[in-house]
Amino acid sequence: xxxxxxxxxxxxxxxxxxxxxxxxxxxxxxxxxxxxxxxxxxxxxxxxxxxxxxxxxxxxxxxxxxxxxxxxxxxxxxxxxxxxxxxxxxxxxxxxxxxxxxxxxxxxxxxxxxxxxxxxxxxxxxxxxxxxxxxxxxxxxxxxxxxxxxxxxxxxxxxxxxxxxxxxxxxxxxxxxxxxxxxxxxxxxxxxxxxxxxxxxxxxxxxxxxxxxxxxxxxxxxxxxxxxxxxxxxxxxxxxxxxxxxxxxxxxxxxxxxxxxxxxxxxxxxxxxxxxxxxxxxxxxxxxxxxxxxxxxxxxxxxxxxxxxxxxxxxxxxxxxxxxxxxxxxxxxxxxxxxxxxxxxxxxxxxxxxxxxxxxxxxxxxxxxxxxxxxxxxxxxxxxxxxxxxxxxxxxxxxxxxxxxxxxxxxxxxxxxxxxxxxxxxxxxxxxxxxxxxxxxxxxxxxxxxxxxxxxxxxxxxxxxxxxxxxxxxxxxxxx
Ligand SMILES: Cc1cc2nc3c(=O)[nH]c(=O)nc-3n(C[C@H](O)[C@H](O)[C@H](O)COP(=O)(O)OP(=O)(O)OC[C@H]3O[C@@H](n4cnc5c(N)ncnc54)[C@H](O)[C@@H]3O)c2cc1C
Numbered sequence: 125x126x127x128x129x130x131x132x133x134x135x136x137x138x139x140x141x142x143x144x145x146x147x148x149x150x151x152x153x154x155x156x157x158x159x160x161x162x163x164x165x166x167x168x169x170x171x172x173x174x175x176x177x178x179x180x181x182x183x184x185x186x187x188x189x190x191x192x193x194x195x196x197x198x199x200x201x202x203x204x205x206x207x208x209x210x211x212x213x214x215x216x217x218x219x220x221x222x223x224x225x226x227x228x229x230x231x232x233x234x235x236x237x238x239x240x241x242x243x244x245x246x247x248x249x250x251x252x253x254x255x256x257x258x259x260x261x262x263x264x265x266x267x268x269x270x271x272x273x274x275x276x277x278x279x280x281x282x283x284x285x286x287x288x289x290x291x292x293x294x295x296x297x298x299x300x301x302x303x304x305x306x307x308x309x310x311x312x313x314x315x316x317x318x319x320x321x322x323x324x325x326x327x328x329x330x331x332x333x334x335x336x337x338x339x340x341x342x343x344x345x346x347x348x349x350x351x352x353x354x355x356x357x358x359x360x361x362x363x364x365x366x367x368x369x370x371x372x373x374x375x376x377x378x379x380x381x382x383x384x385x386x387x388x389x390x391x392x393x394x395x396x397x398x399x400x401x402x403x404x405x406x407x408x409x410x411x412x413x414x415x416x417x418x419x420x421x422x423x424x425x426x427x428x429x430x431x432x433x434x435x436x437x438x439x440x441x442x443x444x445x446x447x448x449x450x451x452x453x454x455x456x457x458x459x460x461x462x463x464x465x466x467x468x469x470x471x472x473x474x475x476x477x478x479x480x481x482x483x484x485x486x487x488x489x490x491x492x493x494x495x496x497x498x499x500x501x502x503x504x505x506x507x508x509x510x511x512x513x514x515x516x517x518x519x520x521x522x523x524x525x526x527x528x529x530x531x532x533x534x535x536x537x538x539x540x541x542x543x544x545x546x547x548x549x550x551x552x553x554x555x556x557x558x559x560x561x562x563x564x565x566x567x568x569x570x571x572x573x574x575x576x577x578x579x580x581x582x583x584x585x586x587x588x589x590x591x592x593x594x595x596x597x598x599x600x601x602x603x604x
Pocket of ligand 1 (some may be wrong): 134135136137138139140157158159160164165166167168185207208209210237241242243244245246263264287290389392429431432436437438439441546575
């Protein structure tokens, strides 16, 4: 591995793989880092070695990743799987420093350009009882299926959105019995999305496919429960039942496993830690990093592509990865303006079509407020520090106006996940209580390292690269 690269790409999902392939083909020295053990990102996780033998179960969309992964393996780049990036320098210096851990050792490399393609995470679903064991995100259930062919029988799936229906369908195709699907999508979303149906028609095949999945689930005989207004999960140590209201009545389902999902949101911790500008998106209800037409942020030389910037889906992520790479290569003088613009044209056309569909989708599956902002005081919001909704409201009443003050008062967002599970809920709760726009309330000030690093890993950092320090330089200050 070199210590200096033209381009460092973080994330080997569709966006990162597409960017890496293009960069490699131009002779730019390129390093691709990803914490997973193989390429694929979320959608194509485990694509080089799927644990499930029958290709029908994960479906043809999953196997589209094979070609991308093969292209990546042939590209002239330095690809490092199992490399967890925990810091990127954010000053406007020409070269940026990227710090990562690989095999228990810390490395620091510098890059002229950075492409961040770190993707999405599932939106928090702070229900009463969501911290009980046996309750997971549906995405986690899918990871077990893709990487280990493990599934839980008689689980209850709760939430809404295409990914939830896809995972339920994959379970059904794998022959795993499902207790029920509780669909939390309100009727009002259909009305909200209706004016955008015309945009949705630009991808009518995807629309039809989604409808087919729902039909198949309903036809399978698995109870498909709509019109749910309230939900709670109960159990003494692990989950034992799901309770929900329909038509004002409480109902109960016994189960040992609950899988939650209400959409995905960009993973913003890295770009937040670098102080890139972010905006609250009122449609996707999440923070999105601000980028220009070439996916460049307001930190010169730092590009963000794919779901890590705004939720676009796997196909658009791939095209945006290419566009970010074109932008970076042009800045490095490896591609002239005409070449950059003409190569980008076909990708932009596909994106334009996809964005129209996204407008429809974002409204159709916007998670309802009652499942984003907990009603009951004893619902845990910050899982790491066990801070409840009641405690958060109490602190707001004392005069807390933003998530950073909330950290200081309660340690909310200061645990190992660094706010990934509670950040959105806390911003939205403060916004609701103080009747302020979320943009004004803001988000946690994210600190580095953005992923946990062991002291031992730091200790094994190659000291020879550090400037020698004369003991006297610092001792004096400490002894004063
Ligand atoms: C759990 C989950 C499951 C999903 N499953 C599907 C699916 O089955 N079908 C579908 O259509 N869509 C799925 N999606 C949505 C899908 O992820 C995206 O639309 C698409 O994969 C986005 O591509 P991307 O390249 O932007 O990011 P991703 O595919 O998410 O790739 C990001 C990559 O960055 C890596 N990474 C993140 N942070 C770091 C770091 N600090 N250091 C090193 N590496 C890092 C991750 O390991 C990952 O490999 C899923 C999303 C989630 C969250």
